[in-house]
Amino acid sequence: MAAVHESVLDAIGGTPLVRLARLGAGIAAPIYAKVEFLNIGGSVKDRAALSMVLAAERDGLLKPGGTIIEATSGNTGIGLALVGRQRGYRVIAGVADKASAEKSDILRAYGAEVVLAPTAVPAEDPRHLFNVVQRLAEEIPGAWLANQYDNLANPDAHIRTTGPEIWAQTGGRVTHFVAGVGTGGTVTGTGSYLKEASGGAVTVVGADPEASTYGGGDGSPxxxxxxxxxxxPDTVEDRQPQALRAEVIDSYERIPDRESLLTVRRLSREEGLLAGPSSGTAVAAALRVARRLGPDDLVVVVLPDSGRSYLSKVHSDAWMREWGFLEEGSTLRTLLDAAGPLVTVDADATVGEAVELLRDAPGGVAPVVLKRAARPYGVAAAEVAGSASREVLAAALAEGAAKPGDPLGALVGPALPTVGVGQSPDEARAVLGEAHGAVLVLVDGRVAGVLAREVLR
Structure with missing residues (x-):
């Protein structure tokens, strides 16, 4: 018989474990998914939101008539909107501009006010999302900044609820726990409980995007x-969240974007679990872990949120092709392979350095990219700051408008349009229009090459 609750807040937690029988076929160790998108607000962050609000009330930081403010990629804001509006607070969610549009729509539906701000700027930039919400908290009387990254009530929610649930649901048989690492609350809280309950026997694995710095990546998008x-690359001081206890995590599995996104699409098609892309990262990591184990082991992996918030992204074939994650039947791939190696120009290069680089650039044009010491994973589309043209630079030098040692800055042109490797030449020509002479081709969201207009005819 289904439970009866006096409030939606009582329905937070108690999510089921579901065996991933199809994705785990042929693997000796069973894999069970903790289906956190079945929380009432649609994500694992409902747990942290309730915990943080109750702690703030208990500590006198949040008082009747107050305002809850938080920087969020969406899910924590939704949890805070759900909890906060139920308890009578105004809620303002500062949302990362790269978050899916569906999340902002859900926030507004719950009665939250949404403020969009970038995160792809230096941490010290006043436009940065964290700085925007900090200013709002200082300016609004009675405001409380939830600060999920440094709020210890975040991991505490999982010490008190998620960890005990998994231990009880598996009858203490869990041997490996896998979760994505964002604020660190879920993996730290749940992992620390399971380690303590098992006498240190449970192995905790962090699932991380390949470029993320947690697992050793370069921090690119x-x-x-x-x-x-x-x-x-211009951030001066890199801070680690206080909600993350690094010693709880035994190892990381670093998952490329394509593996994450294709795995979560398999999860919906083969297991009937419509989850968000971070679930793909976690499940891909869990599959890697489980393949190294035996039948006496048991892996539990967290599915943080629902795929309903990403129908316009990972669950859209058009979006996947546009960013180069799907390329079945691609004809651009043949053109890309014949185009030669990618030439890029750093944003802080001199005019002379750029001219030298452009000698080998297809069509005499190349993307201008943000400075980064090393790019082991290539140039992300978000790192392209503009374009450099051999024709424009040569004219500036010939007319005396620039000298070889001058900074390139003033001569940087607009960024070239992008097309995914899975799109067609017709689509590439359409994005070119009349204004551009070349297009950037993306593979897995990163610039793989430049195709000049004449190549696409």
Whole structure:
């Protein structure tokens, strides 16, 4: 018989475990998914939101008539809107501009006010999302900034609820726990409980985007929302969340974007679990872990949120092709392979350096990219700041408008349009229009090459 609750807040937690029998076929160790998108607000963040609000009330930080403010990729804001509106508070969610549009729509539906701000800028930039919400908290009387990254009530929610649930649901048989790492609350809280309950026997694995700094990446952008740690190349001080206890995590599985996104699409088609892209990262990691184990082991993996918030992204074939994650039947791939190696120009290059680089650039044009010491995963589309043209630079030098040692800055042109490797030449020509002479081709969201207009005819 289904439970009866006096409030939706009583329905937070108590989510089921579901065996991933199809994705785990042929693997000796069973894999069970903790289906956190069945929380009343649609994600694992409902747990942290309730815990943080109750703690703030208990500590006198949040008082009747107050305002809850938080920076969020969406899910924590939704949880805070659900909890906060139920308890009579105004809720303002600062949302990362790269978050799916569906999340902002859900926030507004719950009665939250949404403020969009970037995260792909240096941490010290006043436009950065965290700085925007900090200013709002200082300016609004009675405001409380939830600060999920440093709020210890975040991991405490999982010490008190998620960890005990998994231990009880598996009858203490869980041997490996896998979760994505964002604020660190879920993996830290749940992992620390399971380690303590098992006498240290449970292994905790962090699932991380390949480029995220948590697992050792370069911090460049990726395409899985809500997990990982991004590092803008101009950030002066990189801070780690206080909600994350690094010693709880035994190892990381670093998952490329394509593997994450294709795995979550398999999860919906083969297991009937319509989840968000960070679930794909976690399940891909869990599959890797389970393949190394035996039948006496048991893996539990967290599915943080629902795929209903990403219908316009990972669950859209058009979006996947546009960013180069699907390329079945691609004809651009043949053109890309024949185009030669990618030439890029750093944004802080001199005019002379750029001219030298452009000698080998297809069509005499190349993307201008943000400075990064090393790019082991290539140039993310978000790192393209503009374009450099051999024709424009040569004219500036010939006319005396620029000298070889001058900074390139003033001569940088607009960014070239992008097309995914899975799109057609017709689609590439359409994005070119009349204004551009070349197009950037994306593979897995990163610039793989430049195709000049004449190549696409």
């Amino acid at each position: 990726w395409y899985v929302e809500s997990i990982g740690h991004y590092l803008h």
